Amino acid sequence: MLHVREPRTLKKQNAESTLEISDITPEAARLEAYDDHERVWFGRDDERGLKAIVSIHNTVLGPALGGTRVWPHETFEAALIDALRLSRGMTYKSAIAHMPFGGGKAVIIADSKTQKTPALLEAYAEMLAALDGQYYTGEDVGLTLADADFLRERTPNVTGTTKGGSGNPSPVTAHGCFLGLKAALAYRRGTDTLTGVRVAVQGLGSVGWALCEELHREGAQLIVTDIDAAAAEKAKAAFGATAVGPDEILSAKADIFAPCALGGVVSRETIPALNVEIVAGSANNQLARHEDARLLMERGILYAPDYVINAGGLINVGSELAPGGYDRAAAMRKVEKIPATLTDIFQRAEARNRPTNDVAAEIAHERIEAARAG
Known part of the structure; x- marks a missing residue:
């Protein structure tokens, strides 16, 4: 070897x-x-x-x-x-999700x-x-x-496959994000009802599209964008969405902004233009800098830390490596804990007047250090 x-x-x-x-x-x-x-x-x-x-x-x-x-x-x-x-981010994601x-x-x-x-x-x-x-x-x-x-087929250390694995993790990532988004809405408004709630979705890849499907089924009004204009047009037809240009999504008037593309889109330059109450999406590294979460807090915008809300895919593929093999029902039960984890973070952050990503990072570090100590 x-x-x-x-x-x-x-x-x-x-x-x-x-x-x-x-x-x-x-x-x-x-x-x-x-x-x-x-x-x-x-x-x-x-x-x-x-x-x-x-x-x-x-x-x-x-x-x-x-x-x-x-x-x-x-x-x-x-x-x-x-x-x-x-x-x-993956270190924090595993720690928060209690994955080994x-x-x-x-x-x-x-x-x-x-x-x-x-x-x-x-x-x-x-x-x-x-x-x-x-x-x-x-x-x-x-x-x-x-x-x-x-x-x-060429190396064993690959997860999320159709051959011996759990298949495409994107729908599970999207479902966890959907549940987390509703938890953020419930924390902010006291209800997780999505009927009429405007959600601006940036990115219509496999996760963003699956998230839109769930949001649409629950009555959300979608504003969408993608670097592929054809994907945005497809969303208009499928969901009755309003399509805007990639440069317009960050200032779109909505209730929730869901970044589902590449990272770094929430920054000191873009935060002043945000016209939402909540940022909750599936993209990794949504913040350009860790410190940008404080700017969101100061504007009264609730931020669902990305590595908490988008952990569904990791939970699903990681479950393939569990003793006894993959158990989808067990994996989904773990995914369904994402809302409770987020709510705990929101409560701690509010009580201590701290940005939510500071609290999430502290929890992750505590779990890692506890494991290190044995």
Whole structure:
């Protein structure tokens, strides 16, 4: 069996190409997004087009688990920062959800529509296998269910597949977000009735679309946007939604803003334009900076911390690795605890006049330190 914890660089060569895996933790440590990450790996195979970063943040609770994002970052540093922030969020997500996993995330620097080839995915599968159980992965932006199946055929450390797994985690992520959104509404208004409630949904990928389906069934009025204009038009037809441009969604007059695309959209620059009571969506790293939650609080906007409300997918795929195998009913019972977790965070934050993400992070740290202490 191949181990890579000790070697700083590993080269795996076949007849066509060479996969090189390097430990870039020292390079990552120079960035502000670094948070005592345990190990950061960079995998490169020029012949097959692979440039991938696997960031392992913390494994006190268990092996690192997190999705793989395929995105054409303009710079290597931008991709590295993305991986660092996402993996840290996964640590908190597992801790809050009482899952026995640490935080990890991978970013493949590529355009998922034009550069994600079978050869690239094959090279990535070899990288995952070489990491020898340090990191389990699954779907994320740009990596589909079919891609996960492809990887699973080549390495065992892939979750959320149709072949031996629980299938597409996106509907479960969306359902947890839906339940969390209702919990936020109930906390703010005393009722979780969605009839007539205006929800501005940013991003109509698999999770955003599934969330819209649930919101529509309960009578919410949807305002939607997506970088793919055709997706927004489809939502108009399917849900009677109002479609707006990507630059308009942040200032749309609504009751709830649900970010369901990429992160960093809620910032000191965009918060003044928000015209909502609640921010509750499925995107990871919704805040550009941790401190931006205080700006939301000062404006009277209730924020559902992203790694709490969007934990449904993690809970579902993580349940595949439980002793005895996957039990969907047990997984869904855990997902249904998301509203109670959020309500507890909202109550603590209000009582202490603290931003909700500060309280959530404290809870996560407490659980990690308790596990570390044994």
